[in-house]
Amino acid sequence: xxxxxxxxxxxxxxxxxxxxxxxxxxxxxxxxxxxxxxxxxxxxxxxxxxxxxxxxxxxxxxxxxxxxxxxxxxxxxxxxxxxxxxxxxxxxxxxxxxxxxxxxxxxxxxxxxxxxxxxxxxxxxxxxxxxxxxxxxxxxxxxxxxxxxxxxxxxxxxxxxxxxxxxxxxxxxxxxxxxxxxxxxxxxxxxxxxxxxxxxxxxxxxxxxxxxxxxxxxxxxxxxxxxxxxxxxxxxxxxxxxxxxxxxxxxxxxxxxxxxxxxxxxxxxxxxxxxxxxxxxxxxxxxxxxxxxxxxxxxxxxxxxxxxxxxxxxxxxxxxxxxxxxxxxxxxxxxxxxxxxxxxxxxxxxxxxxxxxxxxxxxxxxxxxxxxxxxxxxxxxxxxxxxxxxxxxxxxxxxxxxxxxxxxxxxxxxxx
Numbered sequence: 001x002x003x004x005x006x007x008x009x010x011x012x013x014x015x016x017x018x019x020x021x022x023x024x025x026x027x028x029x030x031x032x033x034x035x036x037x038x039x040x041x042x043x044x045x046x047x048x049x050x051x052x053x054x055x056x057x058x059x060x061x062x063x064x065x066x067x068x069x070x071x072x073x074x075x076x077x078x079x080x081x082x083x084x085x086x087x088x089x090x091x092x093x094x095x096x097x098x099x100x101x102x103x104x105x106x107x108x109x110x111x112x113x114x115x116x117x118x119x120x121x122x123x124x125x126x127x128x129x130x131x132x133x134x135x136x137x138x139x140x141x142x143x144x145x146x147x148x149x150x151x152x153x154x155x156x157x158x159x160x161x162x163x164x165x166x167x168x169x170x171x172x173x174x175x176x177x178x179x180x181x182x183x184x185x186x187x188x189x190x191x192x193x194x195x196x197x198x199x200x201x202x203x204x205x206x207x208x209x210x211x212x213x214x215x216x217x218x219x220x221x222x223x224x225x226x227x228x229x230x231x232x233x234x235x236x237x238x239x240x241x242x243x244x245x246x247x248x249x250x251x252x253x254x255x256x257x258x259x260x261x262x263x264x265x266x267x268x269x270x271x272x273x274x275x276x277x278x279x280x281x282x283x284x285x286x287x288x289x290x291x292x293x294x295x296x297x298x299x300x301x302x303x304x305x306x307x308x309x310x311x312x313x314x315x316x317x318x319x320x321x322x323x324x325x326x327x328x329x330x331x332x333x334x335x336x337x338x339x340x341x342x343x344x345x346x347x348x349x350x351x352x353x354x355x356x357x358x359x360x361x362x363x364x365x366x367x368x369x370x371x372x373x374x375x376x377x378x379x380x381x382x383x384x385x386x387x388x389x390x391x392x393x394x395x396x397x398x399x400x401x402x403x404x405x406x407x408x409x410x411x412x413x414x415x416x
Contacts, residue, residue: 020374023240029366036363039356040117048120051356058351060336066361067114069194069332071107072145073218074325077226077233078104078152079187084256086180092252096230096245098159098381103233105152106368112149113364115142137197144190151183159379192219198335208280208291209331209339211271220264221328227257228302228324231317233372240373243382251311254320258306261299261324268295290330290338298327 043051054061081100084090116122128142158176161169195218198205211217230253234245272278281288302324310316376382 019377029370032366033363036360039360053354062353062357063114063118065333065336068111071111073222073328074229075104075107076222077229079184080223080226082180083184100230102375102381105156106371108149110364110368137193141190141193144186148186151179155179191222194218206287206339207277208287209335213271224257224260225324225328227253228321231321235318241376250317254306254311258303261303265299287338290334294327294330297323
């Protein structure tokens, strides 16, 4: 089943064609999204107490860890790819730039929605925009995430105006260099600030995760996980939209990510040496097992894949993507649940996510997946590199023909 909508321009001619192919998986996404929207409406009316298992001892739960901490990290592929392509000028990775940007935009929209749902008095969401003078880490995170989401919307507008509102396209294209600079700067602030948020909780976070370098760890992991997300996204897009990214492009991206992982692991080991926490790592209790799991599965194994022949195969790349994303997922959940769990439990706290919290989290992801599929089917985010390459090749061929014709033209003129 395919939904097709066509609009007409002023002359009555068909000008814009929108399509959305319905598949069994997309129906599942829509059902989960509908259930999540129903729960969100109840949450806005009845409050957090009616829809979550949060309490005074556990004010942060699944929504903060999944939608905000994890969502912000996994959406980091956008700024990382922009840094590689537009600042470091690695044009080899240009084919994945737009799809990474769209994935990042949708990820941040999910984060913003998650923040709105998570805040107790959600109807006062506008107050941080007008209430200044707060020396708060969360205040800075709120502003950076909000501004970066707006910047990403403007960046996507440069893509959207290729199909609609075409008159504005040339102006947005001229503004792209400025938007890209701002769009690379803002994530480095709030990615590290999320780590700063737990750094100030001295004595409340397990020593395996608390560190003076926690802001840097959050920033580095948000950078290298971007490659994993791009690989997973491109693999799923390959099946759903019949589009494959060249293996050499993903292999180069994986090795850049692997280099960042090596730096991350070295800093982790140096930090543990300075703070003397190796005894806690080798305790083989639940925290140490979780810590070793995220380090080995999420860093060591992906590094081996990145710098071996496995990175040249589709299966190896997918393995890298799954392990890298799983490692960052474990890290963000460990920092909140395992890292702070023992402290909160000692003070009478107990928390396990309610089914409504799980449904809302899955629903937000489903909405993002549906939005990505719609954008990929209707806007030029997957094939723009190929089309531009064909155009450039055509221009070169035309120039070559003109050069070939020119001598004979001169000869004819000389003969006359």
